[in-house]
Amino acid sequence: MKKDVVTKPRRERADASRNRAKILAAAAGIVAARGVEALSMAEVAAAAGVGVGTLYRRFGDRSGLAYALIDERERQFQQAFLEGPAPLGPGAPAPARVRAFLHALVDRTMDQLDLLVMAETASPFARFGGAYELYHRHLAMLLAHLRPAHDTPFLADALLAPLAAPLLAHRLRGGALTPERVKAGLDDLLAGLGTAGEGRPAQG
Amino acid sequence: MKKDVVTKPRRERADASRNRAKILAAAAGIVAARGVEALSMAEVAAAAGVGVGTLYRRFGDRSGLAYALIDERERQFQQAFLEGPAPLGPGAPAPARVRAFLHALVDRTMDQLDLLVMAETASPFARFGGAYELYHRHLAMLLAHLRPAHDTPFLADALLAPLAAPLLAHRLRGGALTPERVKAGLDDLLAGLGTAGEGRPAQG
DNA sequence: AGCCTAAGCGGAATCGGTTCCGGTTACAAG
DNA sequence: CTTGTAACCGGAACCGATTCCGCTTAGGCT
Numbered sequence: 001m002k003k004d005v006v007t008k009p010r011r012e013r014a015d016a017s018r019n020r021a022k023i024l025a026a027a028a029g030i031v032a033a034r035g036v037e038a039l040s041m042a043e044v045a046a047a048a049g050v051g052v053g054t055l056y057r058r059f060g061d062r063s064g065l066a067y068a069l070i071d072e073r074e075r076q077f078q079q080a081f082l083e084g085p086a087p088l089g090p091g092a093p094a095p096a097r098v099r100a101f102l103h104a105l106v107d108r109t110m111d112q113l114d115l116l117v118m119a120e121t122a123s124p125f126a127r128f129g130g131a132y133e134l135y136h137r138h139l140a141m142l143l144a145h146l147r148p149a150h151d152t153p154f155l156a157d158a159l160l161a162p163l164a165a166p167l168l169a170h171r172l173r174g175g176a177l178t179p180e181r182v183k184a185g186l187d188d189l190l191a192g193l194g195t196a197g198e199g200r201p202a203q204g
Numbered sequence: 205m206k207k208d209v210v211t212k213p214r215r216e217r218a219d220a221s222r223n224r225a226k227i228l229a230a231a232a233g234i235v236a237a238r239g240v241e242a243l244s245m246a247e248v249a250a251a252a253g254v255g256v257g258t259l260y261r262r263f264g265d266r267s268g269l270a271y272a273l274i275d276e277r278e279r280q281f282q283q284a285f286l287e288g289p290a291p292l293g294p295g296a297p298a299p300a301r302v303r304a305f306l307h308a309l310v311d312r313t314m315d316q317l318d319l320l321v322m323a324e325t326a327s328p329f330a331r332f333g334g335a336y337e338l339y340h341r342h343l344a345m346l347l348a349h350l351r352p353a354h355d356t357p358f359l360a361d362a363l364l365a366p367l368a369a370p371l372l373a374h375r376l377r378g379g380a381l382t383p384e385r386v387k388a389g390l391d392d393l394l395a396g397l398g399t400a401g402e403g404r405p406a407q408g
Numbered sequence: 409a410g411c412c413t414a415a416g417c418g419g420a421a422t423c424g425g426t427t428c429c430g431g432t433t434a435c436a437a438g
Numbered sequence: 439c440t441t442g443t444a445a446c447c448g449g450a451a452c453c454g455a456t457t458c459c460g461c462t463t464a465g466g467c468t
Contacts, residue, residue, distance in 0.1 A: 013434055013445060040424060051448030052426085062425065121328040122425090124321055128374045154366075154389035157375070161365035162358075170332045171361070185358035192396020217415060217464055244454060255418030260456065326455090 020058050022048040027069055036114045041065070063122030066115050067130055074131060077108050081138060094145040095190070101139065102159060102186045109163055110179050113172070116165035127164065135160060147194060159189065224262050226252040231273055240318045245269070267326030270319050271334055278335060281312050285342060298349040299394070305343065306363060306390045313367055314383050317376070320369035331368065339364055351398060363393065 012020075026048035030039050041062060045052040059065040067074070086092035087100040109116060120127040140156040147155075163182070171177040216224075230252035234243050245266060249256040263269040271278075290296035291304040313320060324331040344360040351359075367386070375381040 015434070016446065019447085041426085042424070045448090053428085053448060054446080056426065057446070117328055124325040124370050125374055127370070150392055151385065151389050154385065155392070157371060158362070158366040158389060158393060161368060161371060162362040164365060164368070166328050166331065167361060167365060170329055181355065181358065185355050185362060188354055188359070189362060189393065189396065192393065192398070194396070219464070220416065223416085245456080246454070249418090256456085257418055257458085258416075261416070266455065 016058070019048070019050050019054055023050065023055060023058060023065075024068060027065060031069065031115070036066075036118050039065075039118070061122060063119045063126040063129070066119035066122070070112050070115050070119065073108065073112065077104065078131070078134065080104065094142045098139065098142045098146075099187065099190060101142070102163075102190075103183050105135065105160075105163055106179050106182050106186070109165060109168060113165055113169050117169050120165050132160070143193075150193075155193065159186065162186070220262070223252070223254050223258055227254065227259060227262060227269075228272060231269060235273065235319070240270075240322050243269075243322070265326060267323045267330040267333070270323035270326070274316050274319050274323065277312065277316065281308065282335070282338065284308065298346045302343065302346045302350075303391065303394060305339075305346070306367075306394075307387050309339065309364075309367055310383050310386050310390070313369055313372060317369055317373050321373050324369050336364070347397075354397075359397065363390065366390070 023044060027039060027044045030044060030047060041052055041055055044065070045055050048055075055065065059068055081088050081097075081101050081104065083089055087096040088104055090097075092100070136153070136156050139159060140152045143150070143152040143155050162185075168177070168182070227248060231243060231248045234248060234251060245256055245259055248269070249259050252259075259269065263272055285292050285301075285305050285308065287293055291300040292308055294301075296304070340357070340360050343363060344356045347354070347356040347359050366389075372381070372386070
């Protein structure tokens, strides 16, 4: 009988990570040249010189590829609110952190709107995969700090929902939507939740 | 030269509306029997005894078919908040109408969650087609009544966004989400916006 | 009743995402 | 260096949505 060592997690093979890089480069090139609409799996595979099967092995699906293209900025953002300098990171009072977090999320979403629309559109629940739950936990935690008597998980969803990429993209098309306007609107909601820094006790 | 009457809008041909009915019946049957996942265009066409081209001619696309299946209840809902009895319809003070509208929307969304998920998922912006803009205008108008100094179009989006079918469906899966909880959460947001009936002037 | 044509119709073809699988290969162990 | 095998690979096959297009027909008109 073999020794059943606990599923040793060997690291990615050299050819595999080489292909990963080729695919990401090809995909980024296509997006830069012709926009996200032109980003089909078959075309990326062809441009990268690999088979489509390889794309799926590395990235799972179309949405996974989109997230991978966003990954670097995403890491920066996550690191910033998890362990970066205040007020986005730890150290600032919760209301300030909530506000900083939402404002930063608006910027980050606007920056990569097209890719996010694609990523969130792939499958019905793609949006709630990856980073969403992290944002949700983070926000709910900050809110709970402030207003323990409220349903903070719901409030966190309610604050994140208006930042869904497809909604913002839709409103942007119709002109007259700016990051500042979204931030101001969020501030308005936050003021109502008593997170504007008034320091009132939570009992509402 | 022909008389150029302004593009006379002839009404739907008899065979066409007969097919529309057959298609809707077939689709409803499939959904009832095997759920929305089983609702593919080809299968509906086969069950209805028509070609797929006919489905597209009548309903535009998958999302259109889903909306058509929902249509009857949708009409009732729209009529209720546009011209039905208060507080949902006209006559009640704006704060009460806002609250009644959102609560009713929660119920209606929960009722047909699966079909709505399908309808809103078909294309990236499907959600913002059909009824969404109507809801948005209605809600923004009521809010403007209350708080003219605020960005009511944004607030309307912010109140509607947490009711997106995919989000509710996702939270429902994880258990622990009820219509009551959603309504309570919305009430909480509304209280913060000063629509709880306190009658404070708008100036914030 | 017969004509004319816009409106409809069916279903093959197309398109893009995703899955499958028989054949390769990196690389750890001996 | 040889070997064993898990991880990979490529690309054909599959699947469902959507488009296309040549043929048919309802129904207004004479």
